[in-house]
Amino acid sequence: MPKLMLRHDRPNCIGCAACAAIAPDFWEMAADDKSDIKNSAKLEDGTEERSIEEKEFAINKDAAESCPVNVISIWDDDKKEKLA
Numbered sequence: 001m002p003k004l005m006l007r008h009d010r011p012n013c014i015g016c017a018a019c020a021a022i023a024p025d026f027w028e029m030a031a032d033d034k035s036d037i038k039n040s041a042k043l044e045d046g047t048e049e050r051s052i053e054e055k056e057f058a059i060n061k062d063a064a065e066s067c068p069v070n071v072i073s074i075w076d077d078d079k080k081e082k083l084a
């Protein structure tokens with residue numbers, strides 16, 4: 001099974017809240033009006049990431065596709081391949 005990594009280019013998030021509406025188990029709105037991946041690691045460049053299970057892929061793909069500025073992505077972290 002590939003190691004799936006959910007990533008958020010948080011500095012470019014415009015805070016539309018679509019991700020949090022679609023996948024509230026994974027996404028929430030923060031006090032600064034941007035979204036956060038729940039329980040994620042915060043990287044120095046402002047990106048957030050969290051590994052997810054295969055069964056969690058579809059709902060986060062829906063969130064990624066709903067994002068108007070395409071700052072949500074899902075990666076096969078072993079192959080460094082973008083899946084959504």
Ligand code: SF4
Nearest residue numbers: 013014016017019067
């Ligand atoms: S859908 Fe995209 S722009 Fe909107 S809050 Fe979520 S990450 Fe930010």
